[in-house]
Amino acid sequence: MASALLICASLVALAACGEEETTTTAGSTPSASTAVTSAAPSASSAPSASSAPSGGVSDKKLCESAKKANDKFKKDAMAAMMAAPEGQEAAADTFKKIFTGMNKELSELAASGSADSKVSAALMQFAAEVAKAGAAPDPAAAAENPALEKAGKDITTACKTAGVAVIF
Numbered sequence: 001m002a003s004a005l006l007i008c009a010s011l012v013a014l015a016a017c018g019e020e021e022t023t024t025t026a027g028s029t030p031s032a033s034t035a036v037t038s039a040a041p042s043a044s045s046a047p048s049a050s051s052a053p054s055g056g057v058s059d060k061k062l063c064e065s066a067k068k069a070n071d072k073f074k075k076d077a078m079a080a081m082m083a084a085p086e087g088q089e090a091a092a093d094t095f096k097k098i099f100t101g102m103n104k105e106l107s108e109l110a111a112s113g114s115a116d117s118k119v120s121a122a123l124m125q126f127a128a129e130v131a132k133a134g135a136a137p138d139p140a141a142a143a144e145n146p147a148l149e150k151a152g153k154d155i156t157t158a159c160k161t162a163g164v165a166v167i168f
Helices: 002-028 032-045 059-083 092-111 118-135 146-161
Strands: none
Touching: 059 092, 059 118, 059 146, 092 118, 118 146
């Protein structure tokens, strides 16, 4: 029960942070996509790994797709917790399924980036940590670990560099 409550509180906090970040971005520019677009000209004037990957999807595109995947993950996890009977945790199998799906999606996404992409590397590390949590007997409890938190922060930092506001 405590694990589910901690995850629920964490997801709500992360969702709030994500919305706060979006609100801040929206407050300074008309929309998050406009903010990303406005960052693109400076990136094209000075080519970097985030704007011109060699042989892969750009970091900007990776981050935009990762943000969608993360939003879906949060929605699915929250729905699983809300669907559990009062006083009970969501079934471990439900979290295994959610974590397995996220691992697969982020791994495929990471593989589509360039070999030298910091975003791809961060996504791959996060996917590996999510896979470990999904394979544990209690995935919800296993997700509460410093390695997963660090991997999420690495994605957030790499995507910020690429001009995309996302919080993992």
